[in-house]
Amino acid sequence: MISLEQIREVAIPSPSKIVFLVIDGLGGLPHPEIGKTELETAQTPNLDNLAREGICGLTEPVSPGITPGSAPAHLALFGYDPFRFAIGRGVLEALGIDFPLQQGDVVARGNFCTVNDKGIVVDRRAGRISTEKCAALCQQLGTIKLDEVELVVSPVKEHRFIVVFRGSNLHAELSDSDPHQIGMAPKQIVALSPKANKTAALANEFVTKARLTLANSHPANMVLLRGFSQRPHFPLMSEVYKLKPAAIAAYPMYRGLAKLVGMEVLDTGVSIEEEFATLSQRYTEYDFFFLHIKQADTAGEDGNFGRKTKIIEEVDAALPQLLKLNPEVIIVTGDHSTPALLKGHSWHPVPFLLRSPWCRPDDVAEFSERACAKGSLGRFPALDIMPLAMAHALKLVKFGA
């Protein structure tokens, strides 16, 4: 497979436009009673028409049989091999709350937990305290003073928070303090490379002071840290693909992922209608749009087959706004499957369609798992999507003479 470095050699700027619509968790499994998936059940005349005019297939998000998290799945969609480009747990959590991470910040994911009087962890989630309680405790932890570094502690949800160490010469090669099971004391944080020695000392000092600060806050009387990481340096889409890319996404994590690869994140509303409206309003300013619809995944995770079906229908109803813009390339797919039947992400390949004046249409006349399985693209790696998008927008020149 071609690398980003090789794509950079053949990518050229051009006025043609690509709209990449990602319906999160799009793929499903047949409902046991009706024998059809969510997408097969939904009435989707516009998507079916795009499938008829375009080419179809099923994408493998990261590797056959592997259920991806949202981060590796999206990196693959943007053309970044998730086995090569990794994002640490702490950074991911920071992206998820739109935290403005700076270059050099070291960030860890934290849990409030409960320890007994011997310091042994008895509840790794402190009884899942409320988000309000979490915010109050984070404010307390934020008052901790450490030499030479600035400390930011931000609540995420329930017992989850992030802690950010900001200063010079910090490194994230650190072990977790989280023992990942109850019945053990929190672990000493260890530098996994000599240059991280100073950061390890600071992190341990934070944990010690946090315990004192939280002494009377039972059940949230201790913290567990894991996934120390720094904002990674990824090649930018503008450099690799010569695109001017924009992201329209209602959820912070996806905006954060888009920022990591150099997309401009546009202000938008939370509804599907509002996201499509943003696309129309800002259409002239960019030549690549990542349009992310979260709600299908949420419905799938809730096991709500009917709601997921309905959301797919809502997207279909909003499509005419996009069709009116008539971009050279329209792609509709998901980052992974989230079958309502499984109430979570799954490994099943994801329906995919691409429409462009330059595609060689196949016989698919319907946008569904079963129809896409018979498309001319077959089952293929999600990493191939960006080169296909670029090609069909005539944005790639010949490779080799």
Add this chain to the structure above:
Amino acid sequence: MISLEQIREVAIPSPSKIVFLVIDGLGGLPHPEIGKTELETAQTPNLDNLAREGICGLTEPVSPGITPGSAPAHLALFGYDPFRFAIGRGVLEALGIDFPLQQGDVVARGNFCTVNDKGIVVDRRAGRISTEKCAALCQQLGTIKLDEVELVVSPVKEHRFIVVFRGSNLHAELSDSDPHQIGMAPKQIVALSPKANKTAALANEFVTKARLTLANSHPANMVLLRGFSQRPHFPLMSEVYKLKPAAIAAYPMYRGLAKLVGMEVLDTGVSIEEEFATLSQRYTEYDFFFLHIKQADTAGEDGNFGRKTKIIEEVDAALPQLLKLNPEVIIVTGDHSTPALLKGHSWHPVPFLLRSPWCRPDDVAEFSERACAKGSLGRFPALDIMPLAMAHALKLVKFGA
């Protein structure tokens, strides 16, 4: 493609069960008179039903166009990249006769051959002497004494045998003595790395003494050695996949391959019926079963279209025993194709089916080469089978957050 190391990170133990039925040499070519392959000709109502309920495709054993031997083909089935995990010829031959190789043993494949009075090889197979004759000569060679090492010489079949050097500090980085053509003298065995110097000297000493021992045994008056090798260290399936795996195979080579990846090899009979009976009897003790049916390959190698067809029908008739157990995942495929028309292994991709409550069924309603070509899995590497099996048994957690 995901590596074994990465799969190890996401594999979890669980009570669900996988039965992996391998019909050796399953794939075929159409009979010129009837226009159907062996599998297409066979009456297989149970396999057809599994294909209807499950997902289908065609596997590429090691790489498109490449005809695999049994060892690389089986390694791929078990998820071990055959370009990365190699088994020496000597070891393979030892596995084939169920020889109890010990860690550190150096083993070579041997031929009895004929040399003329100038020591030039005139027949590399000594006129294919009988297996009985071979056994008698091996007994003679076994009396050869070498300093510091124990020697075992075991007959294989006709002119073929193995020689095992057992002792401390032995190394297999040795060239062949076999010149691989007639008209040349056997070659000096050369150490390919300095640490193998001592082993090279011992091997040459064995060859010299063997010539003296065999001086009056024309046509089998000399030996040719090749494929010096040692039992490789492979990651175990229990570690990679967190499985408790068992093998049911009537032929030694397949039992040996299964042992190399850490399967427990179960006692069984040689008939298809007996192998399925062993599966039923031992079903509660393991969560992964490799069930190997050799006879289809043998019939294919013999060019016996009718017998191969009949054997496939026998497997189909035995299937209800397996269906009654109702494992979470049933896989039926072959290690490679052995078309009766070609009387040997071939490169053609191999019919594949997987049934599980969690598969997203396709439209395939028949188990055949042509029907599988239209399955939702398409044509895919055999290396993907284990991740797919694990996923459909819900034995893999999410990759990345």
